[in-house]
Each structure stands twice: as C-alpha cells, then as structure tokens.
Amino acid sequence: MVPPLVLDIDGTLTSATGGIDPRAFETLRAWDAPVVLATGKAFPYPVALCHFLDIPERVIAENGGVVYAADEVTVTVADADRPQAAARAFVDRGGDLGWGAADTVNRWRETEVAIRRDADEALLRAVAEEFGLDVVDTGYAYHLKTAGVEKGRGLRSVAETLGHDPADFVAVGDSENDVSTFDVAGRSFAVANADDRARAAADHVTDGSHMDGTLEALASLS
Known part of the structure; x- marks a missing residue:
C-alpha cells in the first residue's frame, strides 16, 4: 500500500530549467492512492495539469486560497x-x-x-x-x-473531503509555502533545491533536486 501524496509543482515536479518533467506523467498516473497538487499558482493551472496528467482533479491552489476535491470547490478567503x-x-x-x-x-x-x-x-x-x-x-x-491562508489548511480540507486523516499524506515540496503542508502531513520530503525554511521543516531532504528528488522520495515509499 502506498500513501496519498500532496505535491508542490514548481521546483518539485519540474526540471531544473522549468516546465513539468515528463516523468511526472507516468509516475503520478500509476500512483495507487490519491494525489493532491498543492501550489501557489492560480486555480486553473493545477486543474489543467491534473487533466493532462490524467489523474483526478484534487487541487490546493493559491497557497490554500482555493481548494478542490470530489467536485467541491471551496474559496477559503473571506475578504478576497x-x-x-x-x-x-x-x-x-x-x-x-x-x-x-x-x-x-x-x-x-x-x-x-x-x-x-x-x-x-x-x-x-x-x-x-x-x-x-x-x-x-x-x-x-x-x-x-x-494571513493564515496556507497549503496546510488546504490539506486538512482535502483530507476530510476524501475521508483521510491529513497524517496519512506524504508531502513533497521545495519552498517556504510548503512548510505548513509539511507540518500537517504525516511525512515530508524537501527536494535538494529547496529553500532553507522548507529544508528545516521537512522530515527528509532528498539527494536529488527537482523531479529527481521527488522520484527519490516516492521510491522510498513503494
């Protein structure tokens, strides 16, 4: 059994030169547990990425400002x-x-x-x-x-919608906005290109950078 995942996009599913690493397509499509994309990008971007990855649309966008899972969109900010x-x-x-x-x-x-x-x-x-x-x-x-709108809060919402405990999830990310996700998930990995705050907050720091680091993290789970 593999755990559900919550994955940052930029710096985590991308190559060093930018753009989605092609290996993400086969890897995430074959992952036998829920995959949630958690990003600072605007809502349509991760939804489109889920579509092209051919995985269910489970998204934490705008650093937790918009959450989408099980056909339910929640805007979490009262004064947008x-x-x-x-x-x-x-x-x-x-x-x-x-x-x-x-x-x-x-x-x-x-x-x-x-x-x-x-x-x-x-x-x-x-x-x-x-x-x-x-x-x-x-x-x-x-x-x-x-203030207070964070990816980690979004993960709590998605986990509840999917019937999971947030601690069931494994998080992978690379920057300051992933720290709250690391705090909520049961296990966390910062890829080697991560900033200092993400590295300090993660349970593990991978040897590889970008998608290489993500694949390294996922290989340790299967």
Missing part, C-alpha cells in the same frame, strides 16, 4: 478583495507587478496576487503590512495573501 486593493496601492506608489499588460499570472487568481521577485520587495512588504497581509516568497514569485 483586500490583496487586490493592496496590489493597486503598490502599483500606485511606483511598484510593478512585473507580468506585463495581459498578466496571465493573476488573470484568474481569486484570493491573492502574485508579484515578480525582481519587484521592490521593501515597498511590497510595507504595503502588505498596512493592509494586514502576508508576503510569501515561493522562489518563483512573491505572493500577497491573507
């Missing part, structure tokens, strides 16, 4: 307009979200705002503090989000 207001204030004061006019990174985002990591971090954090929001650095973007 506040991050948008803070982002406008950031731009009004000279900041730049960094994604261009189309901004497909935030176009479908419901509960938070993502900002490129080359943005003015000091200004962003100052604005976030004024609005009572958190800034999380995922290594790929800054996320302007409501």
Whole structure:
C-alpha cells in the first residue's frame, strides 16, 4: 500500500530549467492512492495539469486560497478583495507587478496576487503590512495573501473531503509555502533545491533536486 501524496509543482515536479518533467506523467498516473497538487499558482493551472496528467482533479491552489476535491470547490478567503486593493496601492506608489499588460499570472487568481521577485520587495512588504497581509516568497514569485491562508489548511480540507486523516499524506515540496503542508502531513520530503525554511521543516531532504528528488522520495515509499 502506498500513501496519498500532496505535491508542490514548481521546483518539485519540474526540471531544473522549468516546465513539468515528463516523468511526472507516468509516475503520478500509476500512483495507487490519491494525489493532491498543492501550489501557489492560480486555480486553473493545477486543474489543467491534473487533466493532462490524467489523474483526478484534487487541487490546493493559491497557497490554500482555493481548494478542490470530489467536485467541491471551496474559496477559503473571506475578504478576497483586500490583496487586490493592496496590489493597486503598490502599483500606485511606483511598484510593478512585473507580468506585463495581459498578466496571465493573476488573470484568474481569486484570493491573492502574485508579484515578480525582481519587484521592490521593501515597498511590497510595507504595503502588505498596512493592509494586514502576508508576503510569501515561493522562489518563483512573491505572493500577497491573507494571513493564515496556507497549503496546510488546504490539506486538512482535502483530507476530510476524501475521508483521510491529513497524517496519512506524504508531502513533497521545495519552498517556504510548503512548510505548513509539511507540518500537517504525516511525512515530508524537501527536494535538494529547496529553500532553507522548507529544508528545516521537512522530515527528509532528498539527494536529488527537482523531479529527481521527488522520484527519490516516492521510491522510498513503494
């Protein structure tokens, strides 16, 4: 028997140069237990990835802001307009979200705002503090989000929907936003490219980076 999984996407299911590692398709499709994708990306992205992986759509998106399992979508943020207001204030004061006019990174985002990591971090954090929001650095973007909304909280919700204890799950991730998942899951792995906070929070750190590390973790479970 293999355990259910909760997996980050960027840095965890990807190659070192970016993009989903092709080995994820066969590996996750063949996994004989629920697989949940937990990401900072907007909701449509992990849903589409589940579709192309040909696995059931079980998703924790926007760092826990949107949760989807068993045909039930839950938006967990009571005041989803506040991050948008803070982002406008950031731009009004000279900041730049960094994604261009189309901004497909935030176009479908419901509960938070993502900002490129080359943005003015000091200004962003100052604005976030004024609005009572958190800034999380995922290594790929800054996320302007409501305090207390985390992937780990999303995992509790998905586990309940699926009839599992959250401690049944094994988590794999690579960044600060995976720490809450590691705290909730029964066992956790940080891949070798993980940031310091993820490495410190994980039960194990793999020798391999990116998808190599994920495959290493999964091989130890089967």
